[in-house]
Amino acid sequence: MSGNYKILSPSDLEDVADEKRSFALDVLVGLSEIPKRLSSRYFYDDRGSELFQKIMDLPEYYLTNCEFEILNTQVEIIADLVRTHSFNLVELGAGDGRKTSILLEYFLQKKYKFRYVPIDISEGAMKILTRNMNEKFPGLKCEGIVAEYFNGLKWLNKLGEGRNFVLFLGSNLGNFNKPQSRVFLRNLWNTLNDGDYLITGFDLKKDIDLMRQAYNDKKGITRAFNLNLLQRINRELGANFDLDKFQHYSNYDVFTGAMESYLVSLEKQTVFIRELGQTFNFEPWESIHTEYSYKYLESDIVELAEATGYSIVQQLYDSRHYFVDSVWRVHKIET
Ligand code: AVJ
Numbered sequence: 001m002s003g004n005y006k007i008l009s010p011s012d013l014e015d016v017a018d019e020k021r022s023f024a025l026d027v028l029v030g031l032s033e034i035p036k037r038l039s040s041r042y043f044y045d046d047r048g049s050e051l052f053q054k055i056m057d058l059p060e061y062y063l064t065n066c067e068f069e070i071l072n073t074q075v076e077i078i079a080d081l082v083r084t085h086s087f088n089l090v091e092l093g094a095g096d097g098r099k100t101s102i103l104l105e106y107f108l109q110k111k112y113k114f115r116y117v118p119i120d121i122s123e124g125a126m127k128i129l130t131r132n133m134n135e136k137f138p139g140l141k142c143e144g145i146v147a148e149y150f151n152g153l154k155w156l157n158k159l160g161e162g163r164n165f166v167l168f169l170g171s172n173l174g175n176f177n178k179p180q181s182r183v184f185l186r187n188l189w190n191t192l193n194d195g196d197y198l199i200t201g202f203d204l205k206k207d208i209d210l211m212r213q214a215y216n217d218k219k220g221i222t223r224a225f226n227l228n229l230l231q232r233i234n235r236e237l238g239a240n241f242d243l244d245k246f247q248h249y250s251n252y253d254v255f256t257g258a259m260e261s262y263l264v265s266l267e268k269q270t271v272f273i274r275e276l277g278q279t280f281n282f283e284p285w286e287s288i289h290t291e292y293s294y295k296y297l298e299s300d301i302v303e304l305a306e307a308t309g310y311s312i313v314q315q316l317y318d319s320r321h322y323f324v325d326s327v328w329r330v331h332k333i334e335t
Contacts, residue, residue, distance in 0.1 A: 005130045005144030007123060008151050024237055024275050031280045031288070038229055040175050040261075040291035045232050046124030051225040053096050056170075060217045062210065063171055063203055064099070066323035071102040074316045078327070079106055081197055081313070086113035087163040090156065092149045093172050094118035097129050100167065104137055114162075115141035119152035153191040164196040169325065171203040174258075174294045178304075181294075185308040194332035198310065202296045202324050208252050210322075211295065215250035215259050223248035226261055226290055238274030245269055249287070252295075261291040301326055 023042060030037045044052070056064040071078075089107070091100055097118065107114055116133065120126050123146045130144045145152040156164070166188070173181055188198065215222055226248045230241040250261040265282035272279045298315075301324070305312050310328035317324050 004134065004142055005118075005126045005146060008145055008147035008155055020236060020275075027233055027237060027273065028276050028278070035287055035289060036280075037289040042232060043225065043229055043291070044122055044125075045228075045236075046122055048225060048228045048232070049095070049122045049125040051221060051228060054221045055217070055225060056095070056098075058214075058217045058219065058221060060213045062214055062322055063201075066318040066320070067099055067169060067201055067325060068102070069318045070316045070323065070325050071099055074325075075102055075106045077314060077316065078103065078199070079110065079112075081327070082107075082112065082114070082163070082165055083110075085163045086161075087165050088156065088161070089114050089116045089165050089167065090153070091116070091118045091167040091169070093168070093170070094120050094129055094144075095125060095170070097133060099169055101133075101136065103167075104133070104140060108137055108139060114165075115143055117143050117145060117152075117156060119145045119147060119149055121146070121148060150187055150191060153188070157191050157193075164192055166192065166196065166198045168198065169201040171201045171293070171323070173200055174203055174296075175292060177292065177294065181304060182307055185304060185310070189309045189330060192330045194330055196330040197313070198328045198330065200326050200328065202301055202326055203293070204322060204324060205257065205295045205297055206322055208254075211252050211259055212250070215261065215293070216248075220248075222250065226250075226263060229290055230263065233273065237276065239271060241271050242269070246288075250291075256292065257295055259291075259293040259295070260289065261293070262287045262289055264288075 026039055026042070030039065055061050089103065094100060104116060118126065118129055120129070126144045126146050130142055133140060133142045145155065147155070173184065176184055192198070227243050227246060230243055230246060233239045234241050245266050247264045247266055248261070249264050250259055253260050265284065265286045268284050269282045270279050271282070302312065305328055309331055311331055313327040313329050315324050315326055
């Protein structure tokens with residue numbers, strides 16, 4: 001059986017060209033800056049999405065196991081919030097939906113009235129996800145959207161059917177700094193209605209070695225994931241990055257409160273990017289910053305919710321308190 005999904009954007013060739021142009025522009029800006037940087041949002045082409053799914057299988061990447069534990073043991077608490085409504089279970093950045101399956105199975109078994117609406121930017125990932133979900137859950141109403149989150153949500157909201165229950169799992173918010181997080185959550189608030197729910201995964205601050213191991217796995221999958229960014233530039237922008245001449249480096253910065261990832265040039269080298277018609281020089285040990293993965297204090301979460309128009313309904317922790325799935329309710333009406 002094939003999956004059921006709709007491609008909102010890029011929906012035609014013009015949009016594809018737009019996408020590519022903004023990628024090219026971001027690469028130009030980032031590699032022209034001192035120090036050099038590239039945005040982690042470009043990790044997730046089809047190959048990158050595949051590699052991230054492998055990361056979630058790693059023993060070192062505790063985040064996924066924590067969230068599995070949380071959803072498995074506390075699914076009833078979540079279910080109680082939506083039991084009496086017909087609702088859209090919207091998922092931002094669904095990946096392969098393994099975690100969501102826990103909720104889907106429970107909701108279906110209880111015969112709740114809902115449809116599952118995963119939103120993801122990778123068409124490859126969406127194809128696999130919707131096919132798997134249709135196979136695994138024959139009775140499930142699954143309507144995927146291939147789009148940027150807010151385009152997908154805006155489209156969904158125009159349909160205006162039912163309460164929204166939005167899942168933003170896996171510490172996906174962690175790539176944003178504080179102002180960016182606020183903008184994101186407030187934009188989300190704007191597309192939602194009073195009484196809608198949001199579950200966000202937050203990776204809590206913890207033992208520094210544990211965090212470092214999660215981003216420096218023994219098999220080198222995270223390394224491949226980071227390097228894929230250069231490979232993507234090679235593929236899509238006709239560049240000639242030699243991946244063997246860059247080192248993956250990821251470390252916890254106590255000051256920013258984030259795991260920060262870099263690609264470090266191992267020698268003096270010049271890279272040509274055809275689409276930009278330009279070369280970029282690297283000195284030995286010069287770095288490209290590629291990712292922030294922010295870690296949170298309890299107080300950070302409370303502050304974020306308060307600043308963006310939500311109330312915290314419940315904090316769902318794993319047994320070791322490494323991670324929290326934070327359940328928020330949208331407030332629109334002044335009381
Ligand atoms: C998908 C953003 C949650 O930051 O932990 C995994 C991505 N980067 N290993 C994270 C990632 C390196 C991941 N998020």
